[in-house]
Amino acid sequence: MSLTLDMKLRRGALDLAIELEVAPGETLAVVGPNGAGKTSLLQVVAGLLRIDQGRVTLDGRLLDGGAAGTFVEPADRELGYLFQDHRLFPQMSVLDNVAFGPRVRGRSRREARERAMAWLGSLGLEACRDLRPAALSGGQAQKVALARALAGEPRLLLLDEPLSAVDASARLELRRGLREHLAAFAGIRLLVAHDIEDAVALADRIAVLEGGRVVQVGRVDEVLARPASLYASDLVGLNFYVGRCAGAVARVGDLDLVTVSDLTGDVAVTIHPRTISLFLERPQGSPRNCWRAPVIGLDASLGRMRVRFGGVLPIVAEVTPAAVRELGLAVGRELWLTIKATEIGVAAR
């Protein structure tokens, strides 16, 4: 059981060309900047948006074969869709909302209600069964929406930024609840995440979408450690450069960095801010990546200090507040920076 996409779609400003495979029992998180086409990707899988060319298949069953080809209606795709804005039916009670899926998929009224009660129970929402959606808090509404999506026994679960409309206090709890239910759900999970924390907490793999294209896909730790795009790098706070590599030497900006790569050609170079060492005097020995640069900014974040440098290679280093005092860090001060060759990430572009 797997979901595969190999599709093209153009609608106005939207331009999607995506190849992607989601394996059975896995959660794939799609991350990317606003307007990258993340929600459109989910709509394509759900059948709310038709593709122009290509194929969308689930377990070898063709769901969408492009213009004039096969098209399976959303109702026949056996999916559960958790929308960003819960989209509960305002005129129905919470119980009827959750029972809607099983009911329209052929269960008797009683069975549908029993299933709905079971789901509400597992999410701790029995007390809300007779309420209208308008009476629920944001977190409760999103939980009810999750129960509604799961109650129809889907084989494929689509989640569109399920935590973004929920306030911060309810967020952690809802994320925990989501993680448990995603783990218990045997089918395929496709999650659009705006926040890298959601992706890290909920997903097995990450696909980075930019401008309607998948620019990187891999295990969560791989993508975090070696982001292949500016967006992914910003997400995780890494220094990211595009340069050229010839053997072990990568040229980025006006600087040659010695790396352990053996690539040739265009490369993405990542340097974690914590792997940069700072010195007042030129360090002893002969570190191979060593240069002098002025401090152009200091930002405190999460108990660490992020030091921004100008000069030949704009870069951010992260140090402890103690180091700030020892080094007498201040804007305008010139320091020596060193990076070990083994700490520099290099990936082909």
Place this chain on the structure above:
Amino acid sequence: MRASGRGLDLVRRALVLVAVAFLLLPLLGLLGRAPWGEVLAAVRRPEVVEALLLSLRCSLAATALAALLGLPLAFWLAGPGSLTRQLVRILVTLPMVLPPVVSGVALLLAFGRNGLVGGFLVESFGFGLPFTSWGVIVAECYVALPFFVLTAEGGLRARDRRPEEAAATLGARPVTIVARITLPALLPTLSAALLVSWARALGEFGATITFAGNLAGSTRTMPLAVYAALETGPETAIALSLVLVAVSAGILVLMRKHWFPIR
């Protein structure tokens, strides 16, 4: 600036007063001239009761027919824009713009005994619409349909489609989506559409008298009875008018929560 702002405000208030007075004065005239002693007697007269009941029956039947025919039409018109839809929309709007007498003549030419379809109806089934209560219903429906369709279409176009998408992902088929999601959400709009088309049907005069005639008991509805009474005795016409005003206003007051929800 300040002074002209105040001047505009005065003009605005004056216009509101004029508008309210314009709507109120005819009613006051009716009430002032009413032969109060005669009103109660008039209401009890069998031909008045007959006309009133006929009016209510026919206008409600016409409204129901307009809803039955108009709802699917409104759904279709609310679809993506096309030339066919634009042409049909013009066709739907036409009875709203035409003088009702012209509508009556047109109905006669289509459904009259010698009309396009009417002749066939008479020959095949021995059934003629003109000069029957069915004819009244058809005439009222013809003029009321545009009000229903255009009001419903407006609501359908402006509706939030997101719950419908959600329902589709949950496995609901189009018919289920319409019945359980679209129509319940559209209830206020549909009430308004029913109200305006019913009001139009109840007040119908021109098309009715032209197409269905003015036969006491079968086609003489209240507006026709008022007109007929005006010829013989204005006092009776005023009394009948008051009855019509009372019935209409009473229904509006009873249904106000349903039809004019305060947001």
